[in-house]
Amino acid sequence: MKIPASTNHKPVIISENYGDVDGRFANNTDVKALSLGLTQWNGEGMANVAAKIWRNTEEQGSGQSEEIPIHRILDLSILFCSALTHFTEAYRYEHLYDPQNPVLDRIGLQGNAMTVAVCTDNNEINEDIKQFNEALSDNGEMIGERLRTLSRTLKEMGY
Incomplete structure (x- = not known):
């Protein structure tokens, strides 16, 4: 999976085929991947482990996502x-x-x-x-x- 360069989420573990197993939405979802990785939420530069839901949008190369702390x-x-x-x-x-x-x-x-x-x-x-x-x-x-x-x-x- 191509991670957008603008993201501050650094994937460590990823399920790139999540779109195939997304419950009732399997194979018909805008969610393409789940990842566990490192991100920074505070100004102190402290890394946190977070989950991210990667979504595709209509624009090529553009991706929406959500981060949730573990x-x-x-x-x-x-x-x-x-x-x-x-x-x-x-x-x-x-x-x-x-x-x-x-x-x-x-x-x-x-x-x-x-x-x-x-x-x-x-x-x-x-x-x-x-x-x-x-x-x-x-x-x-x-x-x-x-x-x-x-x-x-x-x-x-x-x-």
């Missing part, structure tokens, strides 16, 4: 798994959650806790949460495959 990817994974856990029992609630107690979990991280909650600021939460639940169900096989692979890999690493 800890945020892990935090997103934790958030996602917490949500999945909730939705296994969500059918018990009329609106798939308890409006009187929208907090689903508190997960201790670095001396504090990440609150996992239903976004009650969303004016259309009752409809949106149903669609979210349907999307989880529709993608259950693909999600399950990836979670099993992640679980196996974590076990092999001793976690």
